[in-house]
Amino acid sequence: MHRILIIAPNWIGDAVMSQPFLVRLQLNYPKAQIDILATPWVAPIYRACEQIHEVIEAPLEHKKLQWSLRKQLAQRLKAKSYQACFVLPNSFKSALIPWLANIPFRLGYRGEARFGLINFALTNPSKTERPPMVEHYLALANLLNHEELEDSGHAQAPSLQISLEIVRSMQDKLKRTNINQDSLYVFCPGAEYGVTKRWPAESFAELAKKVLAQNTQAQIILLGSQNDHHLGQMITGQDGKRIHNWCGQTSLDEAMAIISLCKTIVSNDSGLMHIAAALRKPQIAIFGSSDPQHTPPLSDKAKVIWLNLPCSPCHHRECPLGHLKCLKEISPEQVFNSLTA
Template sequence: MSKEILIIRLSSIGDVIHCTPVARSLKAAWPDCRITWLVGEVSADLLRENPYIDEIIVWSREKFEKKLKAFQFKEASEMWRELRSKLQKKEFYAALDIHGLFLTGMIMREVKTTRRIGMRDARELNPHFMTKTGKSLGKHITDKYLGVLSCLGIQSVDHRMSLSIPEDAKAFAKRFLSDHAVLAHEKIVILIIGTTWPTKNWPPAFFIEAVKLLAKDFRIIMCGGKGELNIGKDIEGQAGVKVVNAIGQTGLLEMAALIEQASVLVAGDTGPLHMAGALGVPTVGIFGPTDPSTYAPLGEQNAIVSSQLSCNYCHKQRCPKGEASCMNSITPQSVVQKVYDVAR
């Protein structure tokens, strides 16, 4: 009988991508195991086509916590009951908590299993919910996640991330490039101009300068969510060169399909950077408050540009100095040089 394994990693986009080596390594060690993944709504599409995952359960931590904060306890309780019902439909050989919160520890209590495995350095009392905890294999975030497998006796691991793009998203990318007269022989640089943290954002003026420097050899495509619409328009308007603005025009997998066509992607430490890493697309990661030795995509095709200030890698969402000095210290010229170094 095949082993049933549950992975819990609800969000975010980058962390879900970083967690996919766990599923890959499990399937390599136990080819007949069945993997179920509990994931949030935003990141669910990243897993639907993953060949190492047999089933996904979608549950929104964000909606649940929003209802609690709004004192909508009846609605929150209903969400919890629905989740509990889904989890208890089968008994799992092991459940792996690769999120590491008090909430995910509570979710683990609802799982029918005798093996509740988590990360040794998890926060919010999470390890107290576990029967075993795994020590990180190294400094990179994938090492931290893969460490849980040692509790199952799995020593051989594969750090490669995985992201599969469905045919309809690939067809979208083909149409989009055709509609914007991007020719097959042209090299594409995709710019991701925003992140989820203010401190991880590279200044728009620097993107404008980088666009000017790159435009003579590359077609420039900007991607991102609707929250970057105004910044994207400013960059497009002030660059003075041809820029394809796809901001707010793609879903997550449609963006991934565009990224797959790129010669290189430029971004701060944000989800699309790691999507590109999973797709094998060369990247230039711009790092300030987060440590690239922990979070940058692995592989020689991936370059980093980081601040040399003494206060870098503070891992704070708000700059203690109030000026985001680390990202402001990274010049457009240094980023552009890395693009030329790694572009395929």
């Protein structure tokens, strides 16, 4: 196998959790060049994966077929003569490009109506039987192998390598803003999935108040997307001089660099949570409707707070019972005590 293509997942957290799969793939095919087709949203994750030779960015949108674009991409990829393609998402449209590009081995899980598009497939486990996401992706790496590697039973934690140029750029920005990285906390109040993954902004604000009162040198940067900016505004009301709302003000590359420089990070179950784990930063990860057994932050420096109520994990975007107790009953005091323990 000389050239392998990967179709990347569309969520940042899933992209991070696919990195051990890349390590295994490189071990299985040490002479192969591994490229990845990714949206601009997750491409920075793969630029931080040393196993990837080329990141091919494409503006593929969620829930849109974009037939013309997919045909154009297939023609471009056909010229590269890939021998195999691993399709990490389960959707029909994600399997179209390698099929149109006539890549001989097209590997993935049996997804939505893609018989024939994927010609080497694993059965998708049910929600009640699914393994942790890292193991879910790892299983694909050995799909063409009759014999597994000796260490294949041990899923390694994701690891990212951020560009030194971006790190230095963010260090300069912190200095210009008079933020000492040794006393820098990062809070990530958002979660793209929905409100059932977001600890209330009021709770983040109360936690910020406690952190700043305990450490007079501490400053807090809020990271997230533009959609999270309004949450950040609610939190900065505690102290506009020492809390900096950078939600929507940084690229993902820059956010990753800032996380790599901070003292501690507090986040919801989100893509930034997985990035912090892959960078091995001390962190508090707050879970609500999701399952920390399935998508945990894989780091010995991570502490998970999850109430494990009878109604959770429900995996709904809106609380089906209307009370959101799984998040609202996690107190700022509980998180603060975990932060300072």
